Amino acid sequence: MKLAYSNQTYSGLISQISETYKSGQKKALQAVNSTLVETYWKIGQHIVAFELKGADRATYGNKLIETLAKDLSIKHGKGFSRSNLNYMRLLYTYYPIYQTVSGKLGWSHYVELLSIGNPLERQFYEKKSIQENWSIRELKRQKSASLYLRLATSKDKQAMLKSIEQEKRAFRPEDIVRDSYVLDFLKIPESHHYTETELEQRIIDNLQQFLLELGKGFAFIGRQYRISLGNRHYYVDLVFYHRILKCFVLIDLKKEEAGYQDIGQMNMYLGYFEIEENTEGDSPPIGIVLAKDKHEMSIKYATHNISSQLFVSKYQLYLPDEEELRCIVDAQLNDPIITT
Incomplete structure (x- = not known):
């Protein structure tokens, strides 16, 4: 990429560097978030696979997550609480095909989405978060305000599904x-x-x-x-x-x-x-x-x-x-x- 530097002022240089730095920060954060979600999805996959086919799965039974939380926290520190491991397991359970996990949403978004048991409702908030670039705060607000329920009561199922599926339709x-x-x-x-x-x-x-x-x-x-x-x-x-x-x-x-x-x-x-x-x-x-x-x-x-x-x-x-x-x-x- 060719840049023009002729007759550039010092304030222009500061502005140029700042914009480049902010752009790089944003890309790095997106990359970190994407990698983190993928890592947690794989951890969830390991947990579910062990629950289904683990040689000594019967030994741990319902206490598997609790035991994992204790041992992994000792080994790796923070990040492996019982609730976090449960969310990792849910991430794989709800999204068994990784390609269906959006790279545009961070782990904090998915923590909010995974707490929604209704698949249609969860899909609605996921699509809206992507479409409207919702922050975590805005996603929480729309959930607490029951946006999905309010819209669903005024439209039939087909209309709701249509609004979810047509992500790129013009406003x-x-x-x-x-x-x-x-x-x-x-x-x-x-x-x-x-x-x-x-x-x-x-x-x-x-x-x-x-x-x-x-x-x-x-x-x-x-x-x-x-x-x-x-x-x-x-x-x-x-x-x-x-x-x-x-x-x-x-x-x-x-x-x-x-x-x-x-x-x-x-x-x-x-x-x-x-x-x-x-x-x-x-x-x-x-x-x-x-x-x-x-x-x-x-x-x-x-x-x-x-x-x-x-x-x-x-x-x-x-x-x-x-x-x-x-x-x-x-x-x-x-x-x-x-x-x-």
């Missing part, structure tokens, strides 16, 4: 908008009679968490964004820009059920932004009416023949009961009509 507006959002981080008591202004302020105060809940690619533009039509002024509660879809995303907050008037108002906002705010290269804006509740049939008729970029979603102040969600998902997955 569309419907890919970034969810049926339901959980705003538990706002810490608004269910019995509290809050106003839309208070709801907006709490979102602004917890903007980082709200951006995580919205998903990948959102950048905050502003609040109470003014639209002037002659002598009349209107205000969009929250405006974002989606860097992947390259479009504005407008959010209007409603503390009660969304009505047809809210649909009409959002459609006006979308028209204004597309004509007045969009610049060259921008895609048509997306509008989300985010309400405490919505009447499905009313929304269906109110949005008939209206922009496909307009969505009505619900928010919940607290995460639904996980067991209840799992029961709904299990019922869907066991439905003979769906699973055929």
Whole structure:
């Protein structure tokens, strides 16, 4: 690789070296993570093979992992705790073909994934981690927020499988908008009679968490964004820009059920932004009416023949009961009509 050094300043040299060093660090870390996962997979393979065919496997029985943890820790030090060895065993058990283990995820990611017993749910979080480059923190957050369960309750099995399998499909507006959002981080008591202004302020105060809940690619533009039509002024509660879809995303907050008037108002906002705010290269804006509740049939008729970029979603102040969600998902997955 040929580099140009003519008339280079010292600050330019520092910048050049720093970029090269950071790039090398990143590649080295990825290589270490990949090698570590492969090593742990092979250790898991050894353990399972011994459990099946070991000459003296009966001697150790259920205490094999405990005995291994003790002896390997003496021999090699840290890294061979009982829990870690159990995860290594699970890694091989869940991924018996090593080529199915992603080199894009580190061991810490797999520790989180291996704790998920449902294969479909585990696959969903694995694919999402790869697609959206989730950190360990983000993977943990989405797991604790039951993202899979919330999506699964609003889609049939085929739709869920399709979303998992189509890793490289281009983003569309419907890919970034969810049926339901959980705003538990706002810490608004269910019995509290809050106003839309208070709801907006709490979102602004917890903007980082709200951006995580919205998903990948959102950048905050502003609040109470003014639209002037002659002598009349209107205000969009929250405006974002989606860097992947390259479009504005407008959010209007409603503390009660969304009505047809809210649909009409959002459609006006979308028209204004597309004509007045969009610049060259921008895609048509997306509008989300985010309400405490919505009447499905009313929304269906109110949005008939209206922009496909307009969505009505619900928010919940607290995460639904996980067991209840799992029961709904299990019922869907066991439905003979769906699973055929």
